[in-house]
Amino acid sequence: MAEKLFSLKDAITTFVSDGDVVALEGFTHLIPFAAGHEMIRQRLKGLTLVRMTPDIIADQMVAAGCVDKLVFAFTGNSSVGSLYAIRRAVEAGGTGGLELEEYSHYGLLARYQAGAAGIPFIPxxxxxxxxxxxxxxxxxxxxxxxxxxxxxxVVPALNPDVAVIHAQRADRHGNIQSWGILGPQQEVAFAAQRTIVLVEEIVDDDVIRSDPNRTLIPGFVVDAVVECKYGAHPSFAQGHYDRDNDFYRSWSAISKDPARLQGWIQEWIHDTGGHDGYFNKLGEGFFDRLTPAPRLSTPVNYGSVL
Structure with a gap:
Protein backbone atom coordinates (compact mmCIF):
# COMPACT_ATOMS: atom_id res chain seq x y z
CA MET A 1 0.00 0.00 0.00
CA ALA A 2 1.33 3.44 -0.94
CA GLU A 3 2.38 5.95 1.69
CA LYS A 4 -0.05 8.85 2.15
CA LEU A 5 1.95 11.21 4.34
CA PHE A 6 1.45 14.92 3.67
CA SER A 7 2.24 18.16 5.42
CA LEU A 8 -0.86 20.02 6.55
CA LYS A 9 -0.27 22.81 4.06
CA ASP A 10 0.17 20.40 1.15
CA ALA A 11 -2.86 18.30 2.11
CA ILE A 12 -5.16 21.32 2.08
CA THR A 13 -3.59 22.72 -1.10
CA THR A 14 -3.89 19.39 -2.90
CA PHE A 15 -7.35 18.24 -1.85
CA VAL A 16 -9.44 21.35 -1.01
CA SER A 17 -10.52 23.96 -3.56
CA ASP A 18 -12.68 27.06 -3.58
CA GLY A 19 -16.37 26.18 -3.71
CA ASP A 20 -15.96 22.67 -2.27
CA VAL A 21 -18.39 21.00 0.11
CA VAL A 22 -16.12 20.38 3.10
CA ALA A 23 -17.10 18.28 6.13
CA LEU A 24 -15.09 19.04 9.28
CA GLU A 25 -16.16 16.44 11.78
CA GLY A 26 -15.37 15.65 15.38
CA PHE A 27 -18.13 15.52 17.99
CA THR A 28 -16.82 17.66 20.92
CA HIS A 29 -13.73 15.47 20.68
CA LEU A 30 -11.03 15.50 17.98
CA ILE A 31 -12.23 18.63 16.19
CA PRO A 32 -9.78 19.39 13.33
CA PHE A 33 -9.02 23.00 14.29
CA ALA A 34 -5.59 22.99 12.67
CA ALA A 35 -7.09 22.03 9.32
CA GLY A 36 -9.68 24.79 9.56
CA HIS A 37 -6.94 27.28 10.38
CA GLU A 38 -4.95 26.17 7.34
CA MET A 39 -7.99 26.71 5.11
CA ILE A 40 -8.18 30.25 6.50
CA ARG A 41 -4.46 30.79 5.85
CA GLN A 42 -4.93 29.68 2.26
CA ARG A 43 -7.88 32.09 1.96
CA LEU A 44 -10.25 29.49 0.54
CA LYS A 45 -13.59 30.92 -0.57
CA GLY A 46 -17.13 29.82 -1.31
CA LEU A 47 -17.04 26.69 0.85
CA THR A 48 -20.11 24.83 1.98
CA LEU A 49 -19.13 23.80 5.50
CA VAL A 50 -20.78 20.63 6.78
CA ARG A 51 -20.48 19.98 10.48
CA MET A 52 -22.82 18.20 12.84
CA THR A 53 -22.10 20.74 15.59
CA PRO A 54 -20.40 23.82 14.12
CA ASP A 55 -18.73 25.62 16.99
CA ILE A 56 -15.69 27.88 17.30
CA ILE A 57 -13.89 26.59 14.20
CA ALA A 58 -16.99 27.33 12.11
CA ASP A 59 -17.21 30.81 13.64
CA GLN A 60 -13.58 31.45 12.71
CA MET A 61 -14.00 30.23 9.13
CA VAL A 62 -17.16 32.29 8.63
CA ALA A 63 -15.43 35.38 10.05
CA ALA A 64 -12.50 34.80 7.68
CA GLY A 65 -14.83 34.77 4.68
CA CYS A 66 -14.26 31.11 3.77
CA VAL A 67 -17.85 29.87 4.09
CA ASP A 68 -20.97 30.73 2.09
CA LYS A 69 -23.25 27.96 3.37
CA LEU A 70 -23.52 25.96 6.58
CA VAL A 71 -25.06 22.47 6.66
CA PHE A 72 -25.50 21.54 10.30
CA ALA A 73 -27.57 20.10 13.16
CA PHE A 74 -26.69 22.41 16.07
CA THR A 75 -24.52 25.48 16.29
CA GLY A 76 -23.20 27.20 19.38
CA ASN A 77 -20.13 27.64 21.55
CA SER A 78 -20.48 24.32 23.34
CA SER A 79 -23.14 25.62 25.73
CA VAL A 80 -20.94 28.43 27.11
CA GLY A 81 -21.73 31.26 24.69
CA SER A 82 -22.72 32.46 21.25
CA LEU A 83 -20.96 32.40 17.90
CA TYR A 84 -21.29 36.01 16.88
CA ALA A 85 -19.61 35.82 13.47
CA ILE A 86 -22.13 33.19 12.39
CA ARG A 87 -24.95 35.20 13.91
CA ARG A 88 -23.92 38.39 12.12
CA ALA A 89 -23.60 36.53 8.81
CA VAL A 90 -27.05 34.98 9.13
CA GLU A 91 -28.68 38.23 10.15
CA ALA A 92 -27.04 40.06 7.24
CA GLY A 93 -29.08 38.00 4.76
CA GLY A 94 -28.95 38.39 0.99
CA THR A 95 -25.63 38.81 -0.77
CA GLY A 96 -22.87 38.38 1.77
CA GLY A 97 -25.10 36.49 4.17
CA LEU A 98 -24.73 32.90 5.31
CA GLU A 99 -27.07 30.26 3.90
CA LEU A 100 -28.27 27.64 6.37
CA GLU A 101 -29.42 24.05 5.84
CA GLU A 102 -30.52 22.48 9.12
CA TYR A 103 -31.03 18.88 10.24
CA SER A 104 -31.30 16.96 13.47
CA HIS A 105 -28.14 15.24 14.66
CA TYR A 106 -29.36 11.86 13.48
CA GLY A 107 -30.68 13.36 10.25
CA LEU A 108 -27.23 14.61 9.27
CA LEU A 109 -25.60 11.36 10.37
CA ALA A 110 -28.14 9.49 8.23
CA ARG A 111 -27.13 11.61 5.24
CA TYR A 112 -23.52 10.52 5.76
CA GLN A 113 -24.64 6.89 6.14
CA ALA A 114 -26.55 7.02 2.85
CA GLY A 115 -23.58 8.64 1.13
CA ALA A 116 -21.24 5.99 2.50
CA ALA A 117 -23.57 3.20 1.39
CA GLY A 118 -23.98 4.59 -2.11
CA ILE A 119 -27.76 4.88 -1.87
CA PRO A 120 -29.73 8.01 -2.87
CA PHE A 121 -31.59 8.52 0.42
CA ILE A 122 -32.27 6.88 3.76
CA PRO A 123 -35.49 6.69 5.81
CA VAL A 154 -36.23 10.47 4.13
CA VAL A 155 -33.03 12.52 3.89
CA PRO A 156 -30.81 12.66 0.78
CA ALA A 157 -27.36 11.11 0.64
CA LEU A 158 -24.46 13.44 1.32
CA ASN A 159 -21.12 12.92 -0.41
CA PRO A 160 -18.88 15.85 0.55
CA ASP A 161 -16.07 16.80 -1.80
CA VAL A 162 -13.71 16.59 1.16
CA ALA A 163 -13.93 15.15 4.67
CA VAL A 164 -11.42 16.33 7.28
CA ILE A 165 -11.14 14.62 10.65
CA HIS A 166 -8.67 14.26 13.51
CA ALA A 167 -7.62 11.04 15.29
CA GLN A 168 -5.05 9.76 17.76
CA ARG A 169 -2.81 7.73 15.47
CA ALA A 170 -2.25 6.26 12.04
CA ASP A 171 0.38 4.44 10.05
CA ARG A 172 2.02 5.92 6.97
CA HIS A 173 -0.56 4.20 4.75
CA GLY A 174 -3.47 6.07 6.34
CA ASN A 175 -4.95 3.32 8.53
CA ILE A 176 -6.59 5.43 11.24
CA GLN A 177 -7.05 4.38 14.84
CA SER A 178 -9.14 6.33 17.33
CA TRP A 179 -10.87 5.93 20.69
CA GLY A 180 -13.09 8.00 22.93
CA ILE A 181 -16.04 9.92 21.44
CA LEU A 182 -16.01 8.89 17.79
CA GLY A 183 -18.92 10.90 16.41
CA PRO A 184 -19.55 10.55 12.64
CA GLN A 185 -15.89 10.23 11.60
CA GLN A 186 -16.18 6.78 10.06
CA GLU A 187 -19.36 7.56 8.13
CA VAL A 188 -18.08 10.84 6.69
CA ALA A 189 -14.76 9.31 5.65
CA PHE A 190 -16.54 6.64 3.61
CA ALA A 191 -19.05 9.14 2.19
CA ALA A 192 -16.56 11.77 0.99
CA GLN A 193 -14.89 11.97 -2.38
CA ARG A 194 -11.56 12.79 -0.68
CA THR A 195 -10.53 12.31 2.94
CA ILE A 196 -7.82 14.09 4.94
CA VAL A 197 -7.00 12.85 8.43
CA LEU A 198 -4.87 14.71 10.98
CA VAL A 199 -3.39 12.56 13.74
CA GLU A 200 -1.48 13.11 16.93
CA GLU A 201 1.20 10.66 15.84
CA ILE A 202 2.31 8.46 12.98
CA VAL A 203 3.20 5.01 14.32
CA ASP A 204 4.84 1.90 12.88
CA ASP A 205 2.70 -0.54 10.93
CA ASP A 206 3.16 -3.11 13.70
CA VAL A 207 1.39 -0.84 16.21
CA ILE A 208 -1.70 -0.70 14.03
CA ARG A 209 -1.58 -4.44 13.36
CA SER A 210 -1.25 -5.19 17.07
CA ASP A 211 -4.79 -3.91 17.68
CA PRO A 212 -6.66 -4.17 14.36
CA ASN A 213 -10.13 -3.64 15.84
CA ARG A 214 -9.04 -0.14 16.87
CA THR A 215 -8.83 0.84 13.19
CA LEU A 216 -11.79 3.13 12.61
CA ILE A 217 -10.96 4.07 9.01
CA PRO A 218 -8.92 1.87 6.65
CA GLY A 219 -6.23 3.42 4.53
CA PHE A 220 -7.98 2.72 1.23
CA VAL A 221 -10.50 5.53 1.89
CA VAL A 222 -7.87 8.02 3.10
CA ASP A 223 -6.15 10.34 0.61
CA ALA A 224 -3.83 12.17 3.01
CA VAL A 225 -2.66 11.56 6.56
CA VAL A 226 -1.00 14.43 8.42
CA GLU A 227 0.95 14.20 11.65
CA CYS A 228 -0.31 17.24 13.55
CA LYS A 229 0.33 17.08 17.27
CA TYR A 230 -2.17 19.13 19.29
CA GLY A 231 -4.04 19.80 16.05
CA ALA A 232 -7.43 19.49 17.75
CA HIS A 233 -6.78 22.27 20.29
CA PRO A 234 -8.82 23.81 21.91
CA SER A 235 -10.94 20.64 21.73
CA PHE A 236 -9.43 17.46 23.10
CA ALA A 237 -7.85 14.21 22.03
CA GLN A 238 -8.64 11.38 24.43
CA GLY A 239 -5.51 10.25 26.23
CA HIS A 240 -3.37 13.08 24.81
CA TYR A 241 -4.81 16.38 26.13
CA ASP A 242 -8.00 17.66 27.66
CA ARG A 243 -10.40 20.30 26.41
CA ASP A 244 -9.17 23.87 26.89
CA ASN A 245 -12.22 25.21 28.70
CA ASP A 246 -10.58 28.57 29.33
CA PHE A 247 -10.39 29.17 25.58
CA TYR A 248 -14.01 28.19 25.02
CA ARG A 249 -15.13 30.56 27.78
CA SER A 250 -13.08 33.39 26.29
CA TRP A 251 -14.40 33.02 22.76
CA SER A 252 -17.73 34.85 23.04
CA ALA A 253 -16.06 38.12 23.99
CA ILE A 254 -13.64 37.78 21.07
CA SER A 255 -16.34 36.83 18.60
CA LYS A 256 -18.75 39.57 19.69
CA ASP A 257 -16.32 42.34 18.65
CA PRO A 258 -15.69 42.16 14.87
CA ALA A 259 -12.45 44.14 15.05
CA ARG A 260 -11.11 42.03 17.91
CA LEU A 261 -12.11 38.86 16.06
CA GLN A 262 -10.28 39.89 12.89
CA GLY A 263 -7.27 40.77 15.02
CA TRP A 264 -7.34 37.31 16.61
CA ILE A 265 -7.47 35.63 13.17
CA GLN A 266 -4.55 37.73 11.97
CA GLU A 267 -2.43 37.11 15.07
CA TRP A 268 -3.18 33.44 15.74
CA ILE A 269 -3.72 32.11 12.23
CA HIS A 270 -2.10 34.22 9.51
CA ASP A 271 0.86 35.55 11.48
CA THR A 272 1.76 32.14 12.90
CA GLY A 273 2.36 30.84 9.38
CA GLY A 274 1.25 27.30 10.17
CA HIS A 275 0.29 24.95 12.97
CA ASP A 276 3.87 24.76 14.28
CA GLY A 277 3.84 28.52 14.67
CA TYR A 278 0.49 28.35 16.45
CA PHE A 279 1.83 25.70 18.82
CA ASN A 280 4.99 27.73 19.52
CA LYS A 281 2.95 30.85 20.18
CA LEU A 282 0.96 29.01 22.86
CA GLY A 283 4.27 28.73 24.71
CA GLU A 284 6.40 26.10 26.36
CA GLY A 285 4.53 24.13 28.97
CA PHE A 286 1.10 25.31 27.76
CA PHE A 287 -0.30 21.79 27.59
CA ASP A 288 1.03 20.71 30.98
CA ARG A 289 -2.24 21.67 32.67
CA LEU A 290 -4.24 19.86 29.96
CA THR A 291 -2.29 16.59 30.02
CA PRO A 292 -4.39 13.81 31.57
CA ALA A 293 -3.06 11.15 33.91
CA PRO A 294 -2.61 7.79 32.16
CA ARG A 295 -5.54 5.39 32.34
CA LEU A 296 -4.77 2.32 30.26
CA SER A 297 -7.38 -0.06 28.94
CA THR A 298 -7.18 -3.76 29.70
CA PRO A 299 -4.92 -5.57 27.18
CA VAL A 300 -6.61 -7.78 24.60
CA ASN A 301 -5.17 -11.18 23.77
CA TYR A 302 -5.63 -11.79 20.03
CA GLY A 303 -3.68 -15.04 20.18
CA SER A 304 -1.34 -16.32 17.47
CA VAL A 305 -0.47 -19.40 15.54
CA LEU A 306 2.95 -20.74 16.55
Whole structure:
Protein backbone atom coordinates (compact mmCIF):
# COMPACT_ATOMS: atom_id res chain seq x y z
CA MET A 1 0.00 0.00 0.00
CA ALA A 2 1.33 3.44 -0.94
CA GLU A 3 2.38 5.95 1.69
CA LYS A 4 -0.05 8.85 2.15
CA LEU A 5 1.95 11.21 4.34
CA PHE A 6 1.45 14.92 3.67
CA SER A 7 2.24 18.16 5.42
CA LEU A 8 -0.86 20.02 6.55
CA LYS A 9 -0.27 22.81 4.06
CA ASP A 10 0.17 20.40 1.15
CA ALA A 11 -2.86 18.30 2.11
CA ILE A 12 -5.16 21.32 2.08
CA THR A 13 -3.59 22.72 -1.10
CA THR A 14 -3.89 19.39 -2.90
CA PHE A 15 -7.35 18.24 -1.85
CA VAL A 16 -9.44 21.35 -1.01
CA SER A 17 -10.52 23.96 -3.56
CA ASP A 18 -12.68 27.06 -3.58
CA GLY A 19 -16.37 26.18 -3.71
CA ASP A 20 -15.96 22.67 -2.27
CA VAL A 21 -18.39 21.00 0.11
CA VAL A 22 -16.12 20.38 3.10
CA ALA A 23 -17.10 18.28 6.13
CA LEU A 24 -15.09 19.04 9.28
CA GLU A 25 -16.16 16.44 11.78
CA GLY A 26 -15.37 15.65 15.38
CA PHE A 27 -18.13 15.52 17.99
CA THR A 28 -16.82 17.66 20.92
CA HIS A 29 -13.73 15.47 20.68
CA LEU A 30 -11.03 15.50 17.98
CA ILE A 31 -12.23 18.63 16.19
CA PRO A 32 -9.78 19.39 13.33
CA PHE A 33 -9.02 23.00 14.29
CA ALA A 34 -5.59 22.99 12.67
CA ALA A 35 -7.09 22.03 9.32
CA GLY A 36 -9.68 24.79 9.56
CA HIS A 37 -6.94 27.28 10.38
CA GLU A 38 -4.95 26.17 7.34
CA MET A 39 -7.99 26.71 5.11
CA ILE A 40 -8.18 30.25 6.50
CA ARG A 41 -4.46 30.79 5.85
CA GLN A 42 -4.93 29.68 2.26
CA ARG A 43 -7.88 32.09 1.96
CA LEU A 44 -10.25 29.49 0.54
CA LYS A 45 -13.59 30.92 -0.57
CA GLY A 46 -17.13 29.82 -1.31
CA LEU A 47 -17.04 26.69 0.85
CA THR A 48 -20.11 24.83 1.98
CA LEU A 49 -19.13 23.80 5.50
CA VAL A 50 -20.78 20.63 6.78
CA ARG A 51 -20.48 19.98 10.48
CA MET A 52 -22.82 18.20 12.84
CA THR A 53 -22.10 20.74 15.59
CA PRO A 54 -20.40 23.82 14.12
CA ASP A 55 -18.73 25.62 16.99
CA ILE A 56 -15.69 27.88 17.30
CA ILE A 57 -13.89 26.59 14.20
CA ALA A 58 -16.99 27.33 12.11
CA ASP A 59 -17.21 30.81 13.64
CA GLN A 60 -13.58 31.45 12.71
CA MET A 61 -14.00 30.23 9.13
CA VAL A 62 -17.16 32.29 8.63
CA ALA A 63 -15.43 35.38 10.05
CA ALA A 64 -12.50 34.80 7.68
CA GLY A 65 -14.83 34.77 4.68
CA CYS A 66 -14.26 31.11 3.77
CA VAL A 67 -17.85 29.87 4.09
CA ASP A 68 -20.97 30.73 2.09
CA LYS A 69 -23.25 27.96 3.37
CA LEU A 70 -23.52 25.96 6.58
CA VAL A 71 -25.06 22.47 6.66
CA PHE A 72 -25.50 21.54 10.30
CA ALA A 73 -27.57 20.10 13.16
CA PHE A 74 -26.69 22.41 16.07
CA THR A 75 -24.52 25.48 16.29
CA GLY A 76 -23.20 27.20 19.38
CA ASN A 77 -20.13 27.64 21.55
CA SER A 78 -20.48 24.32 23.34
CA SER A 79 -23.14 25.62 25.73
CA VAL A 80 -20.94 28.43 27.11
CA GLY A 81 -21.73 31.26 24.69
CA SER A 82 -22.72 32.46 21.25
CA LEU A 83 -20.96 32.40 17.90
CA TYR A 84 -21.29 36.01 16.88
CA ALA A 85 -19.61 35.82 13.47
CA ILE A 86 -22.13 33.19 12.39
CA ARG A 87 -24.95 35.20 13.91
CA ARG A 88 -23.92 38.39 12.12
CA ALA A 89 -23.60 36.53 8.81
CA VAL A 90 -27.05 34.98 9.13
CA GLU A 91 -28.68 38.23 10.15
CA ALA A 92 -27.04 40.06 7.24
CA GLY A 93 -29.08 38.00 4.76
CA GLY A 94 -28.95 38.39 0.99
CA THR A 95 -25.63 38.81 -0.77
CA GLY A 96 -22.87 38.38 1.77
CA GLY A 97 -25.10 36.49 4.17
CA LEU A 98 -24.73 32.90 5.31
CA GLU A 99 -27.07 30.26 3.90
CA LEU A 100 -28.27 27.64 6.37
CA GLU A 101 -29.42 24.05 5.84
CA GLU A 102 -30.52 22.48 9.12
CA TYR A 103 -31.03 18.88 10.24
CA SER A 104 -31.30 16.96 13.47
CA HIS A 105 -28.14 15.24 14.66
CA TYR A 106 -29.36 11.86 13.48
CA GLY A 107 -30.68 13.36 10.25
CA LEU A 108 -27.23 14.61 9.27
CA LEU A 109 -25.60 11.36 10.37
CA ALA A 110 -28.14 9.49 8.23
CA ARG A 111 -27.13 11.61 5.24
CA TYR A 112 -23.52 10.52 5.76
CA GLN A 113 -24.64 6.89 6.14
CA ALA A 114 -26.55 7.02 2.85
CA GLY A 115 -23.58 8.64 1.13
CA ALA A 116 -21.24 5.99 2.50
CA ALA A 117 -23.57 3.20 1.39
CA GLY A 118 -23.98 4.59 -2.11
CA ILE A 119 -27.76 4.88 -1.87
CA PRO A 120 -29.73 8.01 -2.87
CA PHE A 121 -31.59 8.52 0.42
CA ILE A 122 -32.27 6.88 3.76
CA PRO A 123 -35.49 6.69 5.81
CA UNK A 124 -35.68 8.44 9.15
CA UNK A 125 -38.89 8.49 11.20
CA UNK A 126 -37.84 11.03 13.81
CA UNK A 127 -38.93 14.03 11.70
CA UNK A 128 -42.61 13.20 12.24
CA UNK A 129 -44.02 16.18 14.14
CA UNK A 130 -40.84 18.24 13.75
CA UNK A 131 -40.86 21.89 12.66
CA UNK A 132 -37.69 21.24 10.64
CA UNK A 133 -39.77 19.88 7.77
CA UNK A 134 -41.24 23.34 7.39
CA UNK A 135 -37.87 25.03 6.84
CA UNK A 136 -35.86 22.36 5.01
CA UNK A 137 -37.42 21.29 1.69
CA UNK A 138 -34.95 18.40 1.40
CA UNK A 139 -36.87 16.55 4.14
CA UNK A 140 -39.42 14.58 2.16
CA UNK A 141 -41.95 11.80 2.68
CA UNK A 142 -42.05 8.60 0.67
CA UNK A 143 -44.49 5.71 0.67
CA UNK A 144 -43.28 2.45 2.14
CA UNK A 145 -42.92 -0.30 -0.47
CA UNK A 146 -43.76 -2.87 2.23
CA UNK A 147 -46.64 -1.44 4.24
CA UNK A 148 -49.82 -0.10 2.69
CA UNK A 149 -50.69 3.51 3.60
CA UNK A 150 -47.37 3.89 5.43
CA UNK A 151 -45.15 6.92 4.80
CA UNK A 152 -41.80 7.86 6.26
CA UNK A 153 -39.49 10.82 6.03
CA VAL A 154 -36.23 10.47 4.13
CA VAL A 155 -33.03 12.52 3.89
CA PRO A 156 -30.81 12.66 0.78
CA ALA A 157 -27.36 11.11 0.64
CA LEU A 158 -24.46 13.44 1.32
CA ASN A 159 -21.12 12.92 -0.41
CA PRO A 160 -18.88 15.85 0.55
CA ASP A 161 -16.07 16.80 -1.80
CA VAL A 162 -13.71 16.59 1.16
CA ALA A 163 -13.93 15.15 4.67
CA VAL A 164 -11.42 16.33 7.28
CA ILE A 165 -11.14 14.62 10.65
CA HIS A 166 -8.67 14.26 13.51
CA ALA A 167 -7.62 11.04 15.29
CA GLN A 168 -5.05 9.76 17.76
CA ARG A 169 -2.81 7.73 15.47
CA ALA A 170 -2.25 6.26 12.04
CA ASP A 171 0.38 4.44 10.05
CA ARG A 172 2.02 5.92 6.97
CA HIS A 173 -0.56 4.20 4.75
CA GLY A 174 -3.47 6.07 6.34
CA ASN A 175 -4.95 3.32 8.53
CA ILE A 176 -6.59 5.43 11.24
CA GLN A 177 -7.05 4.38 14.84
CA SER A 178 -9.14 6.33 17.33
CA TRP A 179 -10.87 5.93 20.69
CA GLY A 180 -13.09 8.00 22.93
CA ILE A 181 -16.04 9.92 21.44
CA LEU A 182 -16.01 8.89 17.79
CA GLY A 183 -18.92 10.90 16.41
CA PRO A 184 -19.55 10.55 12.64
CA GLN A 185 -15.89 10.23 11.60
CA GLN A 186 -16.18 6.78 10.06
CA GLU A 187 -19.36 7.56 8.13
CA VAL A 188 -18.08 10.84 6.69
CA ALA A 189 -14.76 9.31 5.65
CA PHE A 190 -16.54 6.64 3.61
CA ALA A 191 -19.05 9.14 2.19
CA ALA A 192 -16.56 11.77 0.99
CA GLN A 193 -14.89 11.97 -2.38
CA ARG A 194 -11.56 12.79 -0.68
CA THR A 195 -10.53 12.31 2.94
CA ILE A 196 -7.82 14.09 4.94
CA VAL A 197 -7.00 12.85 8.43
CA LEU A 198 -4.87 14.71 10.98
CA VAL A 199 -3.39 12.56 13.74
CA GLU A 200 -1.48 13.11 16.93
CA GLU A 201 1.20 10.66 15.84
CA ILE A 202 2.31 8.46 12.98
CA VAL A 203 3.20 5.01 14.32
CA ASP A 204 4.84 1.90 12.88
CA ASP A 205 2.70 -0.54 10.93
CA ASP A 206 3.16 -3.11 13.70
CA VAL A 207 1.39 -0.84 16.21
CA ILE A 208 -1.70 -0.70 14.03
CA ARG A 209 -1.58 -4.44 13.36
CA SER A 210 -1.25 -5.19 17.07
CA ASP A 211 -4.79 -3.91 17.68
CA PRO A 212 -6.66 -4.17 14.36
CA ASN A 213 -10.13 -3.64 15.84
CA ARG A 214 -9.04 -0.14 16.87
CA THR A 215 -8.83 0.84 13.19
CA LEU A 216 -11.79 3.13 12.61
CA ILE A 217 -10.96 4.07 9.01
CA PRO A 218 -8.92 1.87 6.65
CA GLY A 219 -6.23 3.42 4.53
CA PHE A 220 -7.98 2.72 1.23
CA VAL A 221 -10.50 5.53 1.89
CA VAL A 222 -7.87 8.02 3.10
CA ASP A 223 -6.15 10.34 0.61
CA ALA A 224 -3.83 12.17 3.01
CA VAL A 225 -2.66 11.56 6.56
CA VAL A 226 -1.00 14.43 8.42
CA GLU A 227 0.95 14.20 11.65
CA CYS A 228 -0.31 17.24 13.55
CA LYS A 229 0.33 17.08 17.27
CA TYR A 230 -2.17 19.13 19.29
CA GLY A 231 -4.04 19.80 16.05
CA ALA A 232 -7.43 19.49 17.75
CA HIS A 233 -6.78 22.27 20.29
CA PRO A 234 -8.82 23.81 21.91
CA SER A 235 -10.94 20.64 21.73
CA PHE A 236 -9.43 17.46 23.10
CA ALA A 237 -7.85 14.21 22.03
CA GLN A 238 -8.64 11.38 24.43
CA GLY A 239 -5.51 10.25 26.23
CA HIS A 240 -3.37 13.08 24.81
CA TYR A 241 -4.81 16.38 26.13
CA ASP A 242 -8.00 17.66 27.66
CA ARG A 243 -10.40 20.30 26.41
CA ASP A 244 -9.17 23.87 26.89
CA ASN A 245 -12.22 25.21 28.70
CA ASP A 246 -10.58 28.57 29.33
CA PHE A 247 -10.39 29.17 25.58
CA TYR A 248 -14.01 28.19 25.02
CA ARG A 249 -15.13 30.56 27.78
CA SER A 250 -13.08 33.39 26.29
CA TRP A 251 -14.40 33.02 22.76
CA SER A 252 -17.73 34.85 23.04
CA ALA A 253 -16.06 38.12 23.99
CA ILE A 254 -13.64 37.78 21.07
CA SER A 255 -16.34 36.83 18.60
CA LYS A 256 -18.75 39.57 19.69
CA ASP A 257 -16.32 42.34 18.65
CA PRO A 258 -15.69 42.16 14.87
CA ALA A 259 -12.45 44.14 15.05
CA ARG A 260 -11.11 42.03 17.91
CA LEU A 261 -12.11 38.86 16.06
CA GLN A 262 -10.28 39.89 12.89
CA GLY A 263 -7.27 40.77 15.02
CA TRP A 264 -7.34 37.31 16.61
CA ILE A 265 -7.47 35.63 13.17
CA GLN A 266 -4.55 37.73 11.97
CA GLU A 267 -2.43 37.11 15.07
CA TRP A 268 -3.18 33.44 15.74
CA ILE A 269 -3.72 32.11 12.23
CA HIS A 270 -2.10 34.22 9.51
CA ASP A 271 0.86 35.55 11.48
CA THR A 272 1.76 32.14 12.90
CA GLY A 273 2.36 30.84 9.38
CA GLY A 274 1.25 27.30 10.17
CA HIS A 275 0.29 24.95 12.97
CA ASP A 276 3.87 24.76 14.28
CA GLY A 277 3.84 28.52 14.67
CA TYR A 278 0.49 28.35 16.45
CA PHE A 279 1.83 25.70 18.82
CA ASN A 280 4.99 27.73 19.52
CA LYS A 281 2.95 30.85 20.18
CA LEU A 282 0.96 29.01 22.86
CA GLY A 283 4.27 28.73 24.71
CA GLU A 284 6.40 26.10 26.36
CA GLY A 285 4.53 24.13 28.97
CA PHE A 286 1.10 25.31 27.76
CA PHE A 287 -0.30 21.79 27.59
CA ASP A 288 1.03 20.71 30.98
CA ARG A 289 -2.24 21.67 32.67
CA LEU A 290 -4.24 19.86 29.96
CA THR A 291 -2.29 16.59 30.02
CA PRO A 292 -4.39 13.81 31.57
CA ALA A 293 -3.06 11.15 33.91
CA PRO A 294 -2.61 7.79 32.16
CA ARG A 295 -5.54 5.39 32.34
CA LEU A 296 -4.77 2.32 30.26
CA SER A 297 -7.38 -0.06 28.94
CA THR A 298 -7.18 -3.76 29.70
CA PRO A 299 -4.92 -5.57 27.18
CA VAL A 300 -6.61 -7.78 24.60
CA ASN A 301 -5.17 -11.18 23.77
CA TYR A 302 -5.63 -11.79 20.03
CA GLY A 303 -3.68 -15.04 20.18
CA SER A 304 -1.34 -16.32 17.47
CA VAL A 305 -0.47 -19.40 15.54
CA LEU A 306 2.95 -20.74 16.55
Missing amino acids: IRSYAGSDLVGINPLLKKVASPYEEDMETY
